[in-house]
Amino acid sequence: MELNNSFKGTGEYVASEQLLSAVNVAITLQKPLLIKGEPGTGKTMLAEAVAKSLGKKLIIWNIKSTSKAQEGLYMYDTIQRLYDGQFGEEGVDDIARYIKLGKLGEAFESDEQVILLIDEIDKADLEFPNDLLWELDQMEFYIHETKRTVKAKHRPIVIITSNAEKELPDAFLRRCIFHYIDFPEADLMEEIVKVHLPDVEENLLKQAFEVFYDIRAMKDVRKKPSTSELIDWINVLQLGGIKAEEIRKKLPFVGVIVKKDEDLETVRQKMV
Amino acid sequence: MFTKFFYDLRDAGLKVTFAEFLTLQEALDKGLANNSVTDFYYLCRMILVKSETEYDKFDMVFENNFKGTHYEPEVGANMLKWLDKSEMDEFIAETERQWLNQMEDLQIDKDDVEEKFRARLKDQDSEHNGGSHWIGTMGKTSFGNTGGNIGGVRVGGKTGYQSAFAVIGAKKYRDFRDDRIIDNRQFMQALRKLRQFSTKLDIPKTELDIDATIDKTCNNGGMLQIVMEKPRKNSVKLLLLMDSGGTMIPYSSLMNELFQSINKSNHYKDVKVYYFHNCIYSKLYNTPECENGDWIDTEWMFRNLDSDYKVIIVGDAAMAPEELYSDSGNYRGPNGGLSGWDWLLLMKRHYKKIVWMNPKMAIGHAPWREAETAVKTLFPMYRLTVDGLNQAMTMLMTGK
Numbered sequence: 001m002e003l004n005n006s007f008k009g010t011g012e013y014v015a016s017e018q019l020l021s022a023v024n025v026a027i028t029l030q031k032p033l034l035i036k037g038e039p040g041t042g043k044t045m046l047a048e049a050v051a052k053s054l055g056k057k058l059i060i061w062n063i064k065s066t067s068k069a070q071e072g073l074y075m076y077d078t079i080q081r082l083y084d085g086q087f088g089e090e091g092v093d094d095i096a097r098y099i100k101l102g103k104l105g106e107a108f109e110s111d112e113q114v115i116l117l118i119d120e121i122d123k124a125d126l127e128f129p130n131d132l133l134w135e136l137d138q139m140e141f142y143i144h145e146t147k148r149t150v151k152a153k154h155r156p157i158v159i160i161t162s163n164a165e166k167e168l169p170d171a172f173l174r175r176c177i178f179h180y181i182d183f184p185e186a187d188l189m190e191e192i193v194k195v196h197l198p199d200v201e202e203n204l205l206k207q208a209f210e211v212f213y214d215i216r217a218m219k220d221v222r223k224k225p226s227t228s229e230l231i232d233w234i235n236v237l238q239l240g241g242i243k244a245e246e247i248r249k250k251l252p253f254v255g256v257i258v259k260k261d262e263d264l265e266t267v268r269q270k271m272v
Numbered sequence: 273m274f275t276k277f278f279y280d281l282r283d284a285g286l287k288v289t290f291a292e293f294l295t296l297q298e299a300l301d302k303g304l305a306n307n308s309v310t311d312f313y314y315l316c317r318m319i320l321v322k323s324e325t326e327y328d329k330f331d332m333v334f335e336n337n338f339k340g341t342h343y344e345p346e347v348g349a350n351m352l353k354w355l356d357k358s359e360m361d362e363f364i365a366e367t368e369r370q371w372l373n374q375m376e377d378l379q380i381d382k383d384d385v386e387e388k389f390r391a392r393l394k395d396q397d398s399e400h401n402g403g404s405h406w407i408g409t410m411g412k413t414s415f416g417n418t419g420g421n422i423g424g425v426r427v428g429g430k431t432g433y434q435s436a437f438a439v440i441g442a443k444k445y446r447d448f449r450d451d452r453i454i455d456n457r458q459f460m461q462a463l464r465k466l467r468q469f470s471t472k473l474d475i476p477k478t479e480l481d482i483d484a485t486i487d488k489t490c491n492n493g494g495m496l497q498i499v500m501e502k503p504r505k506n507s508v509k510l511l512l513l514m515d516s517g518g519t520m521i522p523y524s525s526l527m528n529e530l531f532q533s534i535n536k537s538n539h540y541k542d543v544k545v546y547y548f549h550n551c552i553y554s555k556l557y558n559t560p561e562c563e564n565g566d567w568i569d570t571e572w573m574f575r576n577l578d579s580d581y582k583v584i585i586v587g588d589a590a591m592a593p594e595e596l597y598s599d600s601g602n603y604r605g606p607n608g609g610l611s612g613w614d615w616l617l618l619m620k621r622h623y624k625k626i627v628w629m630n631p632k633m634a635i636g637h638a639p640w641r642e643a644e645t646a647v648k649t650l651f652p653m654y655r656l657t658v659d660g661l662n663q664a665m666t667m668l669m670t671g672k
Contacts, residue, residue, distance in 0.1 A: 024304075025315060028299070028302055028304060029298060029299055036324065170322075174322070177319060178317075178321060
């Protein structure tokens with residue numbers, strides 16, 4: 001593998017070996033990398049870390065439930081054209097002036113290779129991924145209004161995240177490299193927390209971890225606390241000057257990691 | 273390379289395609305497996321498997337294909353050359369000796385079997401693809417008694433990695449398997465498959481097409497020119513019939529989840545829900561309590577809910593034969609002159625698409641469950657799991 005374009009993790013992002021190799025395989029094979037995992041396992045942060053580590057620009061396309069594939073390619077600003085038409089502005093007959101490239105188009109037109117993050121692709125309509133197959137495969141699309149083909153100058157590194165809210169179409173999946181981010185084990189978690197909170201006290205960390213993993217292990221807790229919530233919680237515990245031995249007894253600020261009322265009740269009952 | 277592995281994966285029900293398999297070959301060509309079984313395992317998994325629900329199946333196939341491949345931190349340039357290592361020859365020789373000793377004990381014609389054994393060993397020398405597999409399964413052939421020896425996998429250097437077989441051994445992905453009974457969100461996902469946008473249907477153009485209008489107007493020198501289009505709406509109508517009988521009580525929370533998800537899925541044109549007790553007869557109940565009087569006529573339903581409704585019947589189809597076949601088999605309410613079987617036949621005749629979801633369907637052919645087997649001949653029946661519901665939804669949409 002060429003060393004100048006391989007991802008080794010960054011100071012702020014701790015990734016498992018498997019994740020690192022998935023990123024590098026995707027880069028080498030020039031295929032989109034699909035990242036799935038529980039919320040709060042750092043799927044979005046991965047793209048930032050990759051961009052930083054490779055020293056490339058990151059373009060983020062946030063997907064919403066109303067997103068259409070077309071928006072990522074280009075938009076034809078017909079309203080603006082109408083306005084200009086009414087007032088006899090110059091150049092109204094030049095449609096190209098009213099074509100605005102979307103995030104994907106931007107990534108294609110960029111003069112250097114960029115990282116394109118398609119964030120939470122599962123939020124969009126079920127057909128959304130299928131509508132992008134050709135574009136992601138061939139790295140080009142066609143603007144009907146101006147009869148122009150936009151072709152990637154440098155094939156972007158595409159990272160796609162999914163929260164598994166919907167299943168993605170098979171045709172789309174076939175083209176991706178897939179990685180499922182496991183919930184981090186305690187060792188890796190410790191590394192992750194220390195990256196974010198470098199001077200956390202050992203004992204506090206240990207106690208908080210125990211409580212955290214106990215809560216995650218409870219079968220009747222509906223929403224399991226995530227990595228990012230754990231980091232927030234430890235930060236609050238630290239700032240609040242909580243003593244390590246009080247954590248299990250009093251469950252201070254436990255609302256940071258347990259957010260549903262019924263879950264809070266379960267946790268309190270089982271811990272006390 | 274590894275064609276057997278490919279077909280084994282497909283046999284195990286993984287939807288691995290040829291294109292993905294080629295991608296794997298390309299990755300191997302580019303040296304992405306780093307001559308390590310563990311890297312190879314993760315590489316195969318990330319390219320061939322696209323859902324964590326299938327990791328478990330994949331693990332099993334991988335284990336069957338490659339277990340017994342035993343490796344060290346500094347293997348040679350080509351992973352497959354392991355087979356030539358002297359260690360392996362020694363191992364084979366030992367196996368042979370052991371086996372021959374055993375055969376002697378059993379006083380079997382040694383020459384004959386020895387010849388077969390040698391032939392087999394020769395085969396192995398010439399076998400390129402999946403050579404590792406060959407050794408791996410040796411434990412299972414008639415040349416056996418080596419099985420126990422080769423199970424252990426030595427893990428090489430490569431800190432940070434879990435050994436492939438350690439991962440498989442831990443079975444940590446079992447919880448994700450598709451055939452587990454499902455929860456609310458997954459139900460909703462499956463139900464979303466039931467969509468049929470009606471732009472193609474013959475309905476009036478009632479929506480203003482803003483983009484086209486503006487475009488036309490601009491081309492028209494600013495003189496307004498309106499363009500209309502057909503609305504894009506889901507035209508699927510759903511009829512849900514749920515068994516609320518005694519044998520269904522253990523599944524009440526599951527039924528509740530399904531009901532909730534259908535209720536929350538507000539993208540259908542219409543949803544109707546009725547309840548029945550064990551089998552469908554002349555009345556359908558409005559509530560799961562199935563109280564006499566609080567019901568509609570099944571015939572009324574046929575008249576008012578047309579044949580385009582997609583029907584999901586949920587029930588365990590567990591009933592006594594007379595409940596299904598006798599015209600006085602309904603011990604809880606009226607039969608309406610027909611047996612439950614006849615009512616089901618009427619259902620089948622009236623509605624174009626019907627599926628039956630069964631939370632405790634027997635796997636495979638189960639003739640001892642008489643009613644279930646009979647109902648299966650009428651309606652496609654699926655287990656009430658993620659897999660089952662997905663298949664059922666596909667059936668409702670496409671008819672296959």
